Amino acid sequence: MRISALLASQxxxxxxxxxxxxxxxxxxxxxxxxxxxxxxYALQQAYSTVSFYQxxxxxxxxxxxxxQYLNEPExxxxxxxxxxxxxxxxxxxxxxxxxxxxxxxYWTSGSPLDGPxxxxxxxxxxxxxxxxxxxxxxxxxxxxxxxxxxxxxLFQKTDDDWEESRKQISRGLYYDVxxxxxxxMLQIKLxxxxxxxxxxxxxxxxxxxxxxxxxxxxxxxxxxxxxLLLDKLGLPxxxxxxxxxCIETTKIRVELNCxxxxxxxxxxxxxxxFRSVQEALTNMTGQAGAGAVAVNLSVKGNNLFLRISxxxxxxxxxxxxxxxxxxxxxxxxxxxxxxxxxxxKGQDPSSNSLTLxxxxxxx
Numbered sequence: 269m270r271i272s273a274l275l276a277s278q279x280x281x282x283x284x285x286x287x288x289x290x291x292x293x294x295x296x297x298x299x300x301x302x303x304x305x306x307x308x309y310a311l312q313q314a315y316s317t318v319s320f321y322q323x324x325x326x327x328x329x330x331x332x333x334x335x336q337y338l339n340e341p342e343x344x345x346x347x348x349x350x351x352x353x354x355x356x357x358x359x360x361x362x363x364x365x366x367x368x369x370x371x372x373x374y375w376t377s378g379s380p381l382d383g384p385x386x387x388x389x390x391x392x393x394x395x396x397x398x399x400x401x402x403x404x405x406x407x408x409x410x411x412x413x414x415x416x417x418x419x420x421x422l423f424q425k426t427d428d429d430w431e432e433s434r435k436q437i438s439r440g441l442y443y444d445v446x447x448x449x450x451x452x453m454l455q456i457k458l459x460x461x462x463x464x465x466x467x468x469x470x471x472x473x474x475x476x477x478x479x480x481x482x483x484x485x486x487x488x489x490x491x492x493x494x495x496l497l498l499d500k501l502g503l504p505x506x507x508x509x510x511x512x513x514c515i516e517t518t519k520i521r522v523e524l525n526c527x528x529x530x531x532x533x534x535x536x537x538x539x540x541x542f543r544s545v546q547e548a549l550t551n552m553t554g555q556a557g558a559g560a561v562a563v564n565l566s567v568k569g570n571n572l573f574l575r576i577s578x579x580x581x582x583x584x585x586x587x588x589x590x591x592x593x594x595x596x597x598x599x600x601x602x603x604x605x606x607x608x609x610x611x612x613k614g615q616d617p618s619s620n621s622l623t624l625x626x627x628x629x630x631x
Contacts, residue, residue: 286399287315294380296373303369312369332358332370335392337381355379359396371399421594448482503538504528507545511563518553526565533572537628540603541565541574544596548624551593552578574626579619593624600626
């Protein structure tokens with residue numbers, strides 16, 4: 269297989285084959301690709317009879333910014349600490365801002381590169397650009413594509429949620445509030461035509477009951493849009509009410525560990541935490557079918573930590589649950605927080621568990 273054909277390929281297996289292809293084409297003993305990760309060049313792919321170091325720093329503190337071909341064993345031993353290597357090719361890979369990584373090839377005897385003049389080694393630069401596409405740019409494009417798909421799914425879910433919310437409000441206003449007000453109007457009309465004081469007083473008691481139920485229904489609809497407890501009493505009281513309502517509705521055991529806070533949290537943080545717990549409970553106790561849920565909240569230093577764990581999912585998949593949590597993830601990211609989900613499979617499907625983790629800065 270020619271190197272040009274390999275680099276032109278867009279298959280996911282291509283990056284994994286690069287070290288092997290280069291080693292065979294150049295008749296080398298080993299080839300490795302190091303990529304920049306969290307400020308350090310780490311081993312990405314390798315082919316060799318012996319193991320490469322996991323980081324470039326273990327070879328040298330200096331990072332090569334141009335093509336280097338070393339053919340002096342003494343210099344190789346001095347620069348890289350490798351006494352058995354007799355030839356070394358280092359090929360830097362360009363990135364968005366500086367180097368994204370480099371290709372390292374070594375020989376323990378002579379190499380095909382001994383013939384060409386040193387100035388011709390610069391001809392490797394186009395190949396370095398193609399390698400950068402495979403190892404640096406292509407993964408970034410894939411991440412952006414996945415991000416776009418997630419945002420599309422989030423938009424669709426948000427739109428569906430808004431529509432469902434409108435339907436629920438419409439049903440509540442029409443069937444509950446509307447019918448109650450109609451009943452009140454009919455009762456009032458009957459009372460207006462009666463001269464029997466005892467009859468009127470009896471009917472007023474029934475009207476009072478209908479009005480009280482209507483007011484409670486209006487309050488329920490209002491709370492579904494924005495919980496009054498969150499504004500009035502703060503996050504702990506709002507979460508306690510939310511958990512209690514979930515227990516009464518689903519009959520599923522939900523534990524809440526939320527210590528009393530010395531002072532109110534920023535409004536954005538309180539809203540994100542409340543909505544995150546609300547969304548997680550809805551998804552975990554609904555479509556995911558959790559047998560039990562635990563909500564743990566703590567504040568350490570300048571960060572808030574929220575962990576929501578669900579267990580006993582049976583044979584149901586987590587895929588739908590993760591889609592349902594897209595809105596939670598977006599809220600957290602907009603607040604410059606961290607969000608991740610951890611799955612754990614048990615010995616049997618009923619012991620599967622899922623944990624949602626959120627970290628939010630408080631300032």
